[in-house]
Amino acid sequence: MKKNKNLVFYILSALLSFSTLSCTKGFIEENTDPIGQRSTQANQLLAPALVNILSTNMIRNWNFNNQLMQVTVEINDSEGRVFRYDIRRNQADYTWNNWYLNLTDLKNIYTIASQPESLNKSYQAISLITQTWAYSLLTDTYGDVPYFEANNGKDGNIQPAFDRQQDIYADMFKKLEEANNLLKESPPIVATSDPVYQGDLSRWRRFGNSLYLRLLLRASGKTEVAPAVIAKIKEIVDTKPAEYPIMENNNHTARILWNGTNTSTAVFSSPYMVNIRPVDFRGMPIADFFLGKLVAWDDPRVDPDLGTAGVPRLGIDRGADGWVGIPSGYEPGLGLTTQAHFNSDAESKLTLQTDKNTGIILNTAEVSFILAEAAAKGWISGSAEDYYYKGMADAINYWMPTYITSPSDQKFKDYVNAASNLKWDANLPLESSTSNRSKMEMIHLQKYYAMFLVDLQQWFEYRRTGHPILPKGTGLVNGQKMPARLYYPQIIQSTNPTSYKNAVAAQGPDDINTLVWWQKP
Numbered sequence: 001m002k003k004n005k006n007l008v009f010y011i012l013s014a015l016l017s018f019s020t021l022s023c024t025k026g027f028i029e030e031n032t033d034p035i036g037q038r039s040t041q042a043n044q045l046l047a048p049a050l051v052n053i054l055s056t057n058m059i060r061n062w063n064f065n066n067q068l069m070q071v072t073v074e075i076n077d078s079e080g081r082v083f084r085y086d087i088r089r090n091q092a093d094y095t096w097n098n099w100y101l102n103l104t105d106l107k108n109i110y111t112i113a114s115q116p117e118s119l120n121k122s123y124q125a126i127s128l129i130t131q132t133w134a135y136s137l138l139t140d141t142y143g144d145v146p147y148f149e150a151n152n153g154k155d156g157n158i159q160p161a162f163d164r165q166q167d168i169y170a171d172m173f174k175k176l177e178e179a180n181n182l183l184k185e186s187p188p189i190v191a192t193s194d195p196v197y198q199g200d201l202s203r204w205r206r207f208g209n210s211l212y213l214r215l216l217l218r219a220s221g222k223t224e225v226a227p228a229v230i231a232k233i234k235e236i237v238d239t240k241p242a243e244y245p246i247m248e249n250n251n252h253t254a255r256i257l258w259n260g261t262n263t264s265t266a267v268f269s270s271p272y273m274v275n276i277r278p279v280d281f282r283g284m285p286i287a288d289f290f291l292g293k294l295v296a297w298d299d300p301r302v303d304p305d306l307g308t309a310g311v312p313r314l315g316i317d318r319g320a321d322g323w324v325g326i327p328s329g330y331e332p333g334l335g336l337t338t339q340a341h342f343n344s345d346a347e348s349k350l351t352l353q354t355d356k357n358t359g360i361i362l363n364t365a366e367v368s369f370i371l372a373e374a375a376a377k378g379w380i381s382g383s384a385e386d387y388y389y390k391g392m393a394d395a396i397n398y399w400m401p402t403y404i405t406s407p408s409d410q411k412f413k414d415y416v417n418a419a420s421n422l423k424w425d426a427n428l429p430l431e432s433s434t435s436n437r438s439k440m441e442m443i444h445l446q447k448y449y450a451m452f453l454v455d456l457q458q459w460f461e462y463r464r465t466g467h468p469i470l471p472k473g474t475g476l477v478n479g480q481k482m483p484a485r486l487y488y489p490q491i492i493q494s495t496n497p498t499s500y501k502n503a504v505a506a507q508g509p510d511d512i513n514t515l516v517w518w519q520k521p
Helices: 002-024 042-068 089-113 121-142 165-182 201-219 226-239 278-282 288-296 364-376 384-399 410-418 439-450 457-465 490-495 497-507
Strands: 360-362
Touching (some): 042 457, 089 121, 384 439
């Protein structure tokens, strides 16, 4: 009996061993997808990452930036309304998660393009520029954030340290310097991989250096870096313009044109169509501050007679009482009703909801106003007045390319001469504590309109400069103070507690009123 038991045991063991060998033999080969890819190329990562980041930016521009900066205002008396400065912690999650997620691909582009078998300096440069764009959004929104150790989870670092904003800015400047040098050689890239410039590397170089100017200007108020920052602005604009080409016209504007059709080689659908219902789009009234000035200036961008094919405008529909906006920061309980609003797709009119031009990353008008400010402060040569008018013309030209092409157009001159307070006044002070009439207010009011739909840039610039001067409604909370940053996402407190605590200890309380580095005196 014992022999029989042993025999059964040996037979079962042999069968088990044979079965195990049969299951593991050729396991890798049999379980590898013969169609799918196990690796990727730089050209395959660029478009998805840029489209995802830009879509995130546009959604938060619509429901956050525009509410804070009095472009639009909700008809809503409940708590947690952004236009009343009532910012909830969950506002932080959407941008943080999406920006960091897609930064992984942008960083991988540089890694892939640095390998001997796929070496391409142009993709390296584009990676550095787009990384800087995304990281600047992160740090300007939250302050100190993970940077040097960020997006390294695959290497085992799932609790990256938070870096000081000053150090982040210094490294972003290095990235943009490197990108500018790499693009001097400009080896070609796959044109269809590039949703921004379709492979035109000269325009990528202009974009990188224009982004450089944006960030240099943002850091220019800090005493410890101001001399070097101002000197660099002068070098880019005055001393070595050929070495640092920048945006000069709207053909250079960094944007993704939404096509939204499956017949295209690459389909890029506007998030305003994908994520916002027509009823919600037209149900968001325009704020009195944004609309009122355009109407008072008789601005062509709101002229209904100019909304014809080939001459796009902002797609604004009158309210029941005409060109009437809603005052932002109003007290609950006033019973306001929707007035003027942006047309929706359902209305079958000219509408921003389907407009291919809304995917703006950085435009030429912003660059013109950067130069206007630098010239007004005496940092660069050239006329602040000329840059100011060019910025205004650039902004109108973007939406109405066949109506105004330059400040020398008679239509532009007539517009400026007829409107109140649009003509440049060289006698105004640079700043004024007693009046809203100053050179900085003139520049930044027009820059505000130029940055319409450009992620959170209106909010960033207001935090830096205090311009344009916004009216303060009696319904504002938070002591009527514009939020200075967003909270860190709550999940960070549990998933990366040590780094979170160190960041709070270094920067200040995790509060919407804690100033980030470039805001502090």
